[in-house]
Amino acid sequence: MVVASVDNLADERSKAQFDVGAMKIVWAGSKHVFDVTDRMARIVASDPEFRKDNRTTLGRKELFKNTLRKMAHVVKRANELRLTEEEASKLRFFVDEPGYLDLHWGMFVPAIKGQGTEEQQEKWLPLASRMEIIGCYAQTELGHGSNVQGLETTATFDPKTDEFIIHSPSLTSYKWWPGGLGKVSTHVVVYARLVSGGQEHGIYGFIVQLRSLDDHTPLPGIIIGDIGTKFGSGAYNTMDNGFVCFNRVRIPRNHMLMRFCQVTREGNVCLSDVPKQMVYGTMVYVRQTIVSDASWALSRAVCIAVRYSAIRRQFGSQDRGIETQVLDYKTQQSRLFPLLASAYAFRFVGEWLKWLYADVTERLQANDFSTLPEAHACTAGLKSLTTSVTADAIEECRKLCGGHGYLCSSGLPELFAVYVPACTYEGDNVVLLLQVARFLVKTVSRLAAGKKPVGTTTYMGNAEHLMQCKSSASSPEDWLKPSVVLEAFEARAFRLAVACARDISKFSTPEAGFAELSIDLVEAAIAHCEVIVVSRFIEKVQQDIPGDGVKEQLQILCFIYALHLIHKHSGEFLSTGCITPEQATLANEQLRTLYGQVRPNAVSLVDAFNYTDHYLGSALGRYDGNVYATLYAQALRDPLNDTVVPDGYEEFIRPVLKQTMRLSRL
Numbered sequence: 001m002v003v004a005s006v007d008n009l010a011d012e013r014s015k016a017q018f019d020v021g022a023m024k025i026v027w028a029g030s031k032h033v034f035d036v037t038d039r040m041a042r043i044v045a046s047d048p049e050f051r052k053d054n055r056t057t058l059g060r061k062e063l064f065k066n067t068l069r070k071m072a073h074v075v076k077r078a079n080e081l082r083l084t085e086e087e088a089s090k091l092r093f094f095v096d097e098p099g100y101l102d103l104h105w106g107m108f109v110p111a112i113k114g115q116g117t118e119e120q121q122e123k124w125l126p127l128a129s130r131m132e133i134i135g136c137y138a139q140t141e142l143g144h145g146s147n148v149q150g151l152e153t154t155a156t157f158d159p160k161t162d163e164f165i166i167h168s169p170s171l172t173s174y175k176w177w178p179g180g181l182g183k184v185s186t187h188v189v190v191y192a193r194l195v196s197g198g199q200e201h202g203i204y205g206f207i208v209q210l211r212s213l214d215d216h217t218p219l220p221g222i223i224i225g226d227i228g229t230k231f232g233s234g235a236y237n238t239m240d241n242g243f244v245c246f247n248r249v250r251i252p253r254n255h256m257l258m259r260f261c262q263v264t265r266e267g268n269v270c271l272s273d274v275p276k277q278m279v280y281g282t283m284v285y286v287r288q289t290i291v292s293d294a295s296w297a298l299s300r301a302v303c304i305a306v307r308y309s310a311i312r313r314q315f316g317s318q319d320r321g322i323e324t325q326v327l328d329y330k331t332q333q334s335r336l337f338p339l340l341a342s343a344y345a346f347r348f349v350g351e352w353l354k355w356l357y358a359d360v361t362e363r364l365q366a367n368d369f370s371t372l373p374e375a376h377a378c379t380a381g382l383k384s385l386t387t388s389v390t391a392d393a394i395e396e397c398r399k400l401c402g403g404h405g406y407l408c409s410s411g412l413p414e415l416f417a418v419y420v421p422a423c424t425y426e427g428d429n430v431v432l433l434l435q436v437a438r439f440l441v442k443t444v445s446r447l448a449a450g451k452k453p454v455g456t457t458t459y460m461g462n463a464e465h466l467m468q469c470k471s472s473a474s475s476p477e478d479w480l481k482p483s484v485v486l487e488a489f490e491a492r493a494f495r496l497a498v499a500c501a502r503d504i505s506k507f508s509t510p511e512a513g514f515a516e517l518s519i520d521l522v523e524a525a526i527a528h529c530e531v532i533v534v535s536r537f538i539e540k541v542q543q544d545i546p547g548d549g550v551k552e553q554l555q556i557l558c559f560i561y562a563l564h565l566i567h568k569h570s571g572e573f574l575s576t577g578c579i580t581p582e583q584a585t586l587a588n589e590q591l592r593t594l595y596g597q598v599r600p601n602a603v604s605l606v607d608a609f610n611y612t613d614h615y616l617g618s619a620l621g622r623y624d625g626n627v628y629a630t631l632y633a634q635a636l637r638d639p640l641n642d643t644v645v646p647d648g649y650e651e652f653i654r655p656v657l658k659q660t661m662r663l664s665r666l
């Protein structure tokens, strides 16, 4: 079928004012990463074993078995193709289906690497790498998730047998949620209260075997299963999030991960000379990976919405001629282009966070713990900011696609359902922002003591200026000056943090003040995180960037990102006196101009993500724009259309029709 819409995307692509190939490299991070990513995406897309278009119609059992088959196929292909760790991880990524491999490679292995001694790593990592064991990460319990210090599971040392006894003392202490635990994992890192000599010594990780390596049955003392069906069709239901109860399960002493705390044969507990928060290291690592993942999920939704908005036409013609592409409506642009800009912003801040994480890891290895609080605040804050924005943005993209966005064949409902728990796992987003706020209040109070702030809080060192400055913006063009934009963001964040610190000091205790002012503290934390994202984006666009017009496009996106935030939080920018109402209007005017500049490049800017149709999984986001024929073909493939007359007609439709006929004769 020839469809006019296909031409729309070709037309759009011909309007691009930049080198799309060069932008693809910028998005990927380097030519090498681009090549690996592109190759792995194509391998997955061309392999029928990785088909995913039937996922939302499968029942839970079928769906789960289907995922097991795919995970086994990932491992098989990775071995056959002799993929490197980088390649295998990309291959797994493009399979685009949550499964036990994520937890095995993403949390079990990092927990052992981060918290195991060298000897323990030598023992467990080869087993895990060869997948002779499959592991997961069990921290959360039925009664406690956020409050890690409130966990109830105990690991009591028995010096008589040189073993730990892992025990779940109550229903609320059952481990509850760990991915891969319910049906697959053979091993787990369990977080439990260490008890030795009748005393408690804090929370640590312990490796426990869950299931027999011969027949997969649970080992004695272990009650284990899946926690039940989760939100959405398909989506995260491919994962066996599980529960487990330990009834005095014994493990050898050397199964406690002992890098930061050792328990001797006699039961003495020896703490190494490192901050106790090092035991939270796996969470810091995963939060950092979640920030990078946010840009993938967001860009995927935006790619679907931009392409479809170029295809979709409504109104605009009085004489039944060609109608207006919905992408041309300013309202559509004002909802969509900030999300496009945010996808690029999160990509760059994700790359920067990887660097920060590598830097702090190197320092920790040299026993320098000075940057740990900042690494914690940055990973927690950016995880929270990027996942909240992305989850909301996917839903906004669904609305931007009108009615068709609500169909599973648009790919957006499942993307939302699979993504939205990112706001909760690895730390509830509000709980994490309160951690950032705690760090900010501490930084502000140290300023008063003459301590110079470093890292991402360096800007607070300019305290006097930030408290008094008034924006110099006097024209829309002034809002294209990096210094003007940054000053406004830094002043807003600093003034909010200072106000919180000042108000907390009016309470009888800091804890009481912190609790009472937590709403303001969350806002101050978001403002600080936005300073980080805006400044990293500005830094990026100030670098040399090869490719015709690439830098110019990124500059436009950078200012859209910053100015849409000024608009969104105008209440805060105004109430803190950082800008005037007139300056807010000028910023909006500039924003409208920028939308006009991005418009001809929008389709090419999403093409630069280089997504295959398989990965996008969307009738609306197809590269060729053949939307309507695909929607129709997919509708015909729905199980409900297997028969023309539906199952249930004889039992439930016919009798109703007959009854209606009888009634009408009365």
Ligand SMILES: CCCCC/C=C\C/C=C\C/C=C\C/C=C\C/C=C/C(=O)SCCNC(=O)CCNC(=O)[C@H](O)C(C)(C)COP(=O)(O)OP(=O)(O)OC[C@H]1O[C@@H](n2cnc3c(N)ncnc32)[C@H](O)[C@@H]1OP(=O)(O)O
Residues within 6 Å of the ligand: 088, 089, 092, 101, 102, 103, 105, 106, 107, 137, 139, 140, 145, 146, 147, 148, 149, 179, 277, 278, 280, 281, 283, 284, 286, 289, 372, 373, 376, 424, 425, 426, 427, 428, 431, 435, 438, 439
């Ligand atoms: C084939 C290849 C396949 C490859 C697959 C690859 C990759 C996939 C990658 C990953 C998988 C990703 C996703 C999978 C999906 C889901 C998995 C989900 C897993 C989970 O959810 S695990 C459970 C996560 N749980 C949490 O996050 C709990 C949140 N709670 C906490 O973090 C803490 O309890 C708390 C909220 C921070 C409070 O802790 P508490 O001890 O009570 O502390 P405070 O008193 O508030 O603070 C004390 C002190 O400590 C500092 N602090 C706190 N946390 C940290 C930290 N993490 N690091 C450093 N410092 C920390 C805090 O700042 C305080 O400092 P002070 O100086 O102020 O005293």
Ligand SMILES: Cc1cc2nc3c(=O)[nH]c(=O)nc-3n(C[C@H](O)[C@H](O)[C@H](O)COP(=O)(O)OP(=O)(O)OC[C@H]3O[C@@H](n4cnc5c(N)ncnc54)[C@H](O)[C@@H]3O)c2cc1C
Residues within 6 Å of the ligand: 103, 137, 138, 139, 140, 143, 144, 145, 146, 147, 176, 177, 178, 179, 236, 241, 421, 424, 425, 426, 427, 428, 429, 430, 431, 434
């Ligand atoms: C899909 C998914 C996968 C998961 N995978 C794993 C896994 O592999 N391993 C694992 O161990 N765990 C896993 N989890 C559990 C996850 O880490 C926890 O659910 C998460 O840390 C939140 O904790 P919670 O459920 O206790 O929420 P709660 O803390 O009970 O949150 C409930 C509400 O209370 C609020 N709240 C809590 N404390 C405060 C506070 N101090 N101040 C203000 N508000 C507060 C929160 O903001 C939230 O609104 C997973 C969860 C999901 C959804």
